[in-house]
Each structure stands twice: as C-alpha cells, then as structure tokens.
Amino acid sequence: MRGLLKRLGVRGRNAVTAVPYLWLIVFFLIPFAIVLKISFSSTQIAMPPYEPLLHWTGEKLLQIKLNLGNFAFLVEDNLYWMAYLNSIKVAAISTIICLLIGYPIAYAIARSNPSTRNILMLLVVLPFWTSFLLRVYAWIGILKNNGLLNNFLISIGLIDQPIQMLQTDFAVYVGIVYSYLPFMILPLYANLEKMDLTLLEAAADLGCKPWQSFYKVTLPLSWPGIIAGCLLVFIPAVGEFVIPSLLGDPGMLMIGKVLWTEFFNNRDWPVASAVAIALLLFLVIPIMFFQRAQDAEAGGGVHRP
Amino acid sequence: MSTPPRPTQQKFEPWTDANAKPYVRIEKVTKKFGDFVAVDEVTLDIYKKEIFCLLGASGCGKTTLLRMLAGFERPTSGKIYIDGVDVTSNPPYERPVNMMFQSYAVFPHMTVEQNVAFGLKQEGVAKAEIAKRVGDMLELVRLGQFAKRKPHQLSGGQRQRVALARALVKKPKLLLLDEPLAALDKKLREHTQFELINIQETLGVTFIVVTHDQEEAMTLSTRIGLMNHGEIIQVGTPSEMYEYPASRFAAEFIGSVNMFEGRLIEDEPSYVRIESDDLDAPIYVDHGVSSAPGATVWAAIRPEKITITREQPADADNWTSATVQDIAYMGDVSIYLLRLRSGKVVRVTQPNVSRKTEDRVTWEERVFVQWDAASPVVVTK
Numbered sequence: 139m140r141g142l143l144k145r146l147g148v149r150g151r152n153a154v155t156a157v158p159y160l161w162l163i164v165f166f167l168i169p170f171a172i173v174l175k176i177s178f179s180s181t182q183i184a185m186p187p188y189e190p191l192l193h194w195t196g197e198k199l200l201q202i203k204l205n206l207g208n209f210a211f212l213v214e215d216n217l218y219w220m221a222y223l224n225s226i227k228v229a230a231i232s233t234i235i236c237l238l239i240g241y242p243i244a245y246a247i248a249r250s251n252p253s254t255r256n257i258l259m260l261l262v263v264l265p266f267w268t269s270f271l272l273r274v275y276a277w278i279g280i281l282k283n284n285g286l287l288n289n290f291l292i293s294i295g296l297i298d299q300p301i302q303m304l305q306t307d308f309a310v311y312v313g314i315v316y317s318y319l320p321f322m323i324l325p326l327y328a329n330l331e332k333m334d335l336t337l338l339e340a341a342a343d344l345g346c347k348p349w350q351s352f353y354k355v356t357l358p359l360s361w362p363g364i365i366a367g368c369l370l371v372f373i374p375a376v377g378e379f380v381i382p383s384l385l386g387d388p389g390m391l392m393i394g395k396v397l398w399t400e401f402f403n404n405r406d407w408p409v410a411s412a413v414a415i416a417l418l419l420f421l422v423i424p425i426m427f428f429q430r431a432q433d434a435e436a437g438g439g440v441h442r443p
Numbered sequence: 444m445s446t447p448p449r450p451t452q453q454k455f456e457p458w459t460d461a462n463a464k465p466y467v468r469i470e471k472v473t474k475k476f477g478d479f480v481a482v483d484e485v486t487l488d489i490y491k492k493e494i495f496c497l498l499g500a501s502g503c504g505k506t507t508l509l510r511m512l513a514g515f516e517r518p519t520s521g522k523i524y525i526d527g528v529d530v531t532s533n534p535p536y537e538r539p540v541n542m543m544f545q546s547y548a549v550f551p552h553m554t555v556e557q558n559v560a561f562g563l564k565q566e567g568v569a570k571a572e573i574a575k576r577v578g579d580m581l582e583l584v585r586l587g588q589f590a591k592r593k594p595h596q597l598s599g600g601q602r603q604r605v606a607l608a609r610a611l612v613k614k615p616k617l618l619l620l621d622e623p624l625a626a627l628d629k630k631l632r633e634h635t636q637f638e639l640i641n642i643q644e645t646l647g648v649t650f651i652v653v654t655h656d657q658e659e660a661m662t663l664s665t666r667i668g669l670m671n672h673g674e675i676i677q678v679g680t681p682s683e684m685y686e687y688p689a690s691r692f693a694a695e696f697i698g699s700v701n702m703f704e705g706r707l708i709e710d711e712p713s714y715v716r717i718e719s720d721d722l723d724a725p726i727y728v729d730h731g732v733s734s735a736p737g738a739t740v741w742a743a744i745r746p747e748k749i750t751i752t753r754e755q756p757a758d759a760d761n762w763t764s765a766t767v768q769d770i771a772y773m774g775d776v777s778i779y780l781l782r783l784r785s786g787k788v789v790r791v792t793q794p795n796v797s798r799k800t801e802d803r804v805t806w807e808e809r810v811f812v813q814w815d816a817a818s819p820v821v822v823t824k
Contacts, residue, residue, distance in 0.1 A: 334546065334548065336544050336546055336548040337548050337550060337551075339513075339515055339535070339542075339544070339548065340542075340544060340548035340549075340550070340609075341550075341561075342514075342515075342534070342535040342536050343513060343514075343535050343536070343540075343541055343542045343610075344536075344541065344561050344562035344565055344609070344610075344613065345536045345562055345565035345566055345613075346536055346565055347536055350565070354561075355550060355552075358552045359551070359552055
C-alpha cells in the first residue's frame, strides 16, 4: 500500500500541500472556467439560458462556437464603460478616505501602551461579529430623512429641513469606508507595530524634527502596509454590490449592480459572465502590484533585527 | 588584564590641569522614573578629545545618563553643558551631539550612502559637499565599495561602521556610543576597538562610551567613570581604576582581585598593619590609611601581584600558607586557585616564563604565597 502510494507520488508532504491546491481548483479555478466558458456563449431561452460551446456535428466532428460578441458588446455600449469607471472612481475615493482615517488610527494603536493595544485592536474587529448586511441596514436607519442623524441635527437646531443623505453618493462612501476601514487598519497596524522605534531616535539625533522623522522614516517604512491596506479596500470596493444598492441612488452606475441586473433581471448569463471576466482583469493588475510589494518586503525591505 | 598603550605619544591629561575648561559638564543631574532613581546627582566633567567610558552593570543608570546627553530624556533636575552652552532642555535635533545606537538603528530603507548622507541633507548641506563628505567618511570606515548596498546585505560589523559613519559625518562636538561593540564577536571586537581609537584621533571628536565590559572600557578610554545604582563610584584613568580602586566595589568590578577583610592593628602616617583571620601573617602596607584603629578594612591584592613559593618566607608580614586547589593553564600565564586554612580561595596568576613544566607546583601541594608591601590597596568601604 505504502509502496503504491509512493509510486503515485503521494507522500506526506505532497498530501498536505495538495489540500489548498485542491480547494483552489474546485472552488476557484473550475468556477472561473465555467464563467469564462459562459462568457463566450450566446443567450437562449432554455435551461441553462445559454448555448453550449461544444457541438457534436455528424459523427466525428466537434464544433466549437466561440461568441466574442459579449465582449464586443461591453466595449460598444457606454453603459459598461461608465459603470467600470464609476466603480473605480468610487473605490479609489473610498480607499483614499480609508487610508486618511485608518493610518492615524493604526499609528495611534501601534504606539499605545502594549496592554491597551489588544483591547483597541479588538474594538477595530468587533463590528465583524455582526452581520455585514445588518450593519449596512443600520446605516439606512442613521442616514434616512427621519433617521438618527437628521433628527439629531434638527434637534440641535443646525438645520430645519432633513438633508437627503440616503440614496446619494455620500451614503455609498460612508457605507464603503465604514465597512472596509478595518481592512485598512489591520495591515497598517501590523506594519507600524513591528517598526523599530530607535530608528526615530536616530532620525531625531541626525537633526529631524518629529514630523520630518515621520515623513522620512515612518512613512517609507510603512509602504508595504499602505499598499496591502489599499488593495484590501480597493479590490472588494470595485465590485461592491450590496452597499450601493441599499444606500445609493438607484441610478448610480456601479459594475456590481450592472452585473446583478444582467444576471437576474435580463437573464443574460453570457453578458453577465463577460462583465465578470472583464472586472476580474481590471482587478488582476492591482493584485500583481500587491504581489510585487509583498515580494519586496520578503526580500528584506523591512528591517528585522 | 592588560592595557595596551594608547597610540598618542604626548601625555594627554587635561583633567589634571586646573585651568582646562571641561567640554561637557554634567552638573548634579538626577533622573527619576516614578519612584525609581535611575541617575542620582551625577556631576562629571569631560574634556575635549577624551574617550570617556561610563562603565557599570546593566541597570546602573549609564544608558539613562547617555540618553540625557543625547536629549532623548530630560533630567529631573540638574544641568548639562556642552562646550559652555546649557543644552539641558534642548531636543535631540538641536544638539551638537550624535549617537551611535546599540542596535545601530541603520535605516533599512536606505542604502549605506543614503544613511550616511541623511544627517547632512537634514542640515541642508550643498549636494556636492554631501557627496564629498560621505565619500571620505565611507573611505575612513572602509565601506567605500558597499556604498550602494542596503543594510540587510551587510554583516553586523559593517552595519556598525555605517552607524559610526552616519554619526561622525555630521562632525559632532560630541559622539555618544551606546555599547558600540556589544553585538560583535570577540575577534572583530578587539579589532574594532583599535579602529575606533584611530578614528577618534584622526577626527579629534570627544567620545562618551557606555559599556558594561570592563575590558572594553580599559582599552578604549582615557578615563573611566564607574557607576552603580545611579551614582558615580569613581572616576579615573584605566590604570588608576585598576591600581588604586577607592572601594571594594571598584576593586571587584575592574579585573579580578583577592579581598581580605581585617582590622587595623597599627595605623601610622607612613604604614599600616592589618590583621586578617584568613592569613597566617599580618598585612603590612607601605602607605597610610585614614581610618580609626581597630576599624574593619579591606586589603585588595591583584592576582598577578602575589607570588607562590615552596619555602616559608622569613618575613614577619605579607605571607600565608595555602593548598593548591586548581590550576588553569592559559599559555602565557597560569591561574592558580589556592585554598587557605580558613577555606577562603585566593587567585594567583603567574607568568609561564620558562618552557619547562616539571618544576611547577601541582595539585594539592602545600605552598606559601607572599606579596610586596606596595601591592595591597586598603579600602575602607
């Protein structure tokens, strides 16, 4: 038995590494191949609602019918361009806001007393203990016309009329920044926390005022954390569907919403798949940057005493 | 314990000159962390071009004192003057002082060159001059060909030299070195010690070195300040510290020593006689001691100042009988551990002058030890 396994190349070590590979193949690569296949197909009113790619014609002839029309359609119709660009814009602005809020928070936690550090980190991840959907719904309660925020502003006399906040871009930004902020804080904290503080003393010793030390030492050393945090916010925010559809203007163009409409309302699986594939390609480029940043870090970019 | 001669030919002893102005003046400096007194009313004068070593065990306050000189800590009370200027409340970036950190604290995201140029850029020195000064400094610490490397591509000794170059390139009035050699292995440490002295003499910068290693302090320094529990115990040249310790602590901290507790039985201005329960004969010392007769005193005798003989000495003083308990052959010298009647163990080092080994005393042999009247140092505390 053992010999047989060995001949098949199954050793203990391989068996262990096979598990994640198997997982990725079954739940990532195969679904991706299916989506890719559908994206080259055409719609038909049937079950499933697309034409098969492979046809047996006659006896020994296999016909492959590739329909590139779906991708051409994406390029021709402005709707998709607008949706992609708007999604990227929303995701980019949200990422920048997350960075501007998250960096000082991560910095403060990393420099706080070691005993309070863990409690503060717990507070950062605490929202994850409630359902994401529930938290987004809670924002409806806060932002709607007779919601918490408007009622508060009216009660302190700052405004007489409720401000329309729900179903605006503002609400979408609030929702995305709120939901993804921990993903910005966590990698930044991990990076800032391990920084050698004597480097700041060295900078001060060499003539740097505190803000100069930050700009010349802390900031460059936290680059890997900034990149990791930005990608962790940006990538999911581009494809975000729940937040814009619950908090945003119904007319707001976001690629996640377009995908949903194509898939469920229009039942156009091939176009929906093409949208998904194109979105994936848009996201692969940032992931590659992310990988490169990680490699640079592993290559010794960060000081390990 | 050996102290190689310092390369300077001329005698350099500004502390003996009453007219010399101290370059660094530490005046009644105290630092408290909560209830803990890290540095306790320390007053020190350090002169230009000195290599002054703050020596002490960990936790004695030497690093805190150094950090106050650098500006990372503010004294709770007292004043610090550098070149006549009160810098007590100046932040680190406004002091004419640079520090070499124990961990080196080399910036990992910059090349060697950028690390060394960092302080000059901060000062706003012209580009061409930066390039020249950085180049010269890298040559001085022999890192010329590593200029474009990142710190993680360097060895510990090379990183240490980057840290040194980075601090020295700013031409500080005072360079502070926190355990500069602690992270290096023994061979490299010895080599680097002499290199440090040479660089210091080339540039004429005043060094203040913190170390827990007495050997390092002896080799590097013009003077040593021995610290314990936040206080300065004694200040002196390496040979003063070794030959004239002022207390038991100083005698025992620097080098090894045999300490005999005894009572003063004769106390004259020109000599004293001490009786110790450990010894067969009294100790006769050829200098006076300021202490009451009958008081408990300690006679400290260095291991190399004791000789071993087989015959009982004819003198009335300064000898005792002993049994050889252990011998450690070190090549140049042998260390003998001799057991006295009282059970006390005496350490004696003898140079191995002859190559013959048959004639030497051996394990469990009954012998006598004796010493000169000039050898013991009597301390009263």
